[in-house]
Amino acid sequence: xxxxxxxxxxxxxxxxxxxxxxxxxxxxxxxxxxxxxxxxxxxxxxxxxxxxxxxxxxxxxxxxxxxxxxxxxxxxxxxxxxxxxxxxxxxxx
Amino acid sequence: xxxxxxxxxxxxxxxxxxxxxxxxxxxxxxxxxxxxxxxxxxxxxxxxxxxxxxxxxxxxxxxxxxxxxxxxxxxxxxxxxxxxxxxxxxxxxxxxxxxxxxxxxxxxxxxxxxxxxxxxxxx
Numbered sequence: 001x002x003x004x005x006x007x008x009x010x011x012x013x014x015x016x017x018x019x020x021x022x023x024x025x026x027x028x029x030x031x032x033x034x035x036x037x038x039x040x041x042x043x044x045x046x047x048x049x050x051x052x053x054x055x056x057x058x059x060x061x062x063x064x065x066x067x068x069x070x071x072x073x074x075x076x077x078x079x080x081x082x083x084x085x086x087x088x089x090x091x092x093x
Numbered sequence: 094x095x096x097x098x099x100x101x102x103x104x105x106x107x108x109x110x111x112x113x114x115x116x117x118x119x120x121x122x123x124x125x126x127x128x129x130x131x132x133x134x135x136x137x138x139x140x141x142x143x144x145x146x147x148x149x150x151x152x153x154x155x156x157x158x159x160x161x162x163x164x165x166x167x168x169x170x171x172x173x174x175x176x177x178x179x180x181x182x183x184x185x186x187x188x189x190x191x192x193x194x195x196x197x198x199x200x201x202x203x204x205x206x207x208x209x210x211x212x213x214x215x216x
Contacts, residue, residue, distance in 0.1 A: 013117060037135075083139045086139075
């Protein structure tokens with residue numbers, strides 16, 4: 001089950017995400033569903049036709065769990081391959 | 094910790110992630126088939142890295158030659174013959190055969206048992 005404590009180790013694909021802060025002002029305000037993930041980026045489906053690729057290490061994300069809780073996560077913690085993120089230990093944001 | 098063995102909480106998270114990825118692949122296939130092939134790849138990465146066997150439910154839902162997601166009726170053909178279930182991948186032509194001998198024997202046993210019970214009741 002995805003909880004706020006283990007969200008950074010869990011699957012990000014399928015969750016809704018919003019970008020609240022970034023050094024690139026063009027990325028702020030993008031909201032949608034995560035459809036793909038690589039080591040340094042996530043791909044967000046904004047609407048039916050548009051997808052945007054967002055680098056992880058320059059942004060702060062608001063993820064929404066399936067239960068409806070909102071979790072704020074700094075993108076720098078998420079930088080690693082999707083299968084390697086399970087091994088990561090908890091670090092306070 | 095033995096070589097290749099992971100703690101239990103890691104394995105639990107891995108199992109949940111595999112399940113989530115295959116469910117998404119099943120839902121997305123009709124609109125974005127390339128995404129569901131990608132999700133199979135991600136799920137396989139987790140399963141090989143943490144020594145988690147694929148769940149029986151999802152084991153027959155991807156091709157073992159080209160590792161693409163299979164949806165019966167769309168890119169996969171399922172037939173029964175000679176005591177086996179045949180899955181044909183229409184992407185690469187690979188055939189996967191799974192025996193169902195155990196289910197056949199179970200069915201036979203139940204039939205004989207019910208027959209014996211009937212016989213005893215008559216006596």
